Amino acid sequence: VGNYTRFGATVGDFATPFSQGAPTLGRNPVAWARATALHYFAFLDPTVQARYIQTHMDTFQEMAQYAVPLGDVEFFAALQEGGGLTVRNLAAKVPGGAKAAELGAQVGRQTFGRFQTSYNTFLMIDRAELWQAMRGQYAGKLDELAQYVRNATGGLNSRALGVGATQSAVEGMWIAFSPRLLRSTLALFANAMNPTTQVGRESLRTLV
Numbered sequence: 001v002g003n004y005t006r007f008g009a010t011v012g013d014f015a016t017p018f019s020q021g022a023p024t025l026g027r028n029p030v031a032w033a034r035a036t037a038l039h040y041f042a043f044l045d046p047t048v049q050a051r052y053i054q055t056h057m058d059t060f061q062e063m064a065q066y067a068v069p070l071g072d073v074e075f076f077a078a079l080q081e082g083g084g085l086t087v088r089n090l091a092a093k094v095p096g097g098a099k100a101a102e103l104g105a106q107v108g109r110q111t112f113g114r115f116q117t118s119y120n121t122f123l124m125i126d127r128a129e130l131w132q133a134m135r136g137q138y139a140g141k142l143d144e145l146a147q148y149v150r151n152a153t154g155g156l157n158s159r160a161l162g163v164g165a166t167q168s169a170v171e172g173m174w175i176a177f178s179p180r181l182l183r184s185t186l187a188l189f190a191n192a193m194n195p196t197t198q199v200g201r202e203s204l205r206t207l208v
Contacts, residue, residue, distance in 0.1 A: 014040065016122045020154040020181060023188065024126050027152070027206045031129035039122035046117040052125055059128050066146035068127055069155045071120030127153050140198030148199045151191065152206055156184040 017025070017036040025032040042048040053060060060070065127149055138145045150156050157180075192203040 014043075014118070016119055017126075020123060021126050023152040023206045024130055028130060028133050031133050032126070035122050035125040035129055038125050039118055042121035043114050043118040046114055049117055049121045049124065052121070052128075056128055056132075059132055062142075063127065063131055063146070063149075066143055067157065068131065068146050068149050069157065070124045070127075123153060123155070127155065134202075138198070138202075144197070144199040148191070148202050151184045151188040151203065154178070154181040154184045156180060156187055 017032065017039060021032055021035065024035070038048055038052065063070075130149055130152065131145070134145060134149075188203050188207065191197070191200045192207050194200040195204050
């Protein structure tokens with residue numbers, strides 16, 4: 001129920017640049033504008049994501065070494081196997097249901113699938129552009145830069161904090177529309193309260 005609620009309320013709103021992307025907009029408008037433009041264009045041409053990865057492979061490989069996620073499936077858990085009702089299996093029990101389910105899947109790939117690609121394209125490019133812009137001038141360690149980028153773009157890994165699937169499901173139903181984004185934002189504020197560290201200064205600058 002929580003997965004479908006989040007999925008239904010998110011699909012098609014194209015608000016990612018103004019929620020997960022808000023810190024980047026304040027910190028680096030050029031990076032934000034590039035990520036936003038490709039975010040919208042990726043809905044029309046899903047290959048945008050693959051082409052960007054191909055031309056920025058070194059950046060993504062380095063980000064992966066420091067556990068910076070490329071995308072986010074939190075809002076699309078209902079589309080994953082086991083994340084919602086298994087419509088295909090249910091439809092197979094109805095005469096003609098399998099064919100209808102296949103047609104529905106094709107429609108879904110051209111609508112929900114395109115939006116998922118567009119959504120993940122923004123998060124991926126937002127993080128890559130922010131990483132590249134700060135990589136050469138960051139005075140701290142790269143693991144601290146990775147911590148900042150995760151927090152500033154809603155990429156904090158709840159599992160790495162020991163949060164189980166059941167707790168995440170409960171949080172998604174009753175506490176936060178996006179537990180991962182909420183944790184990331186709180187971590188950004190928490191770091192900003194300690195400006196004696198590099199990541200703290202960057203977080204404070206971003207919020208200001």
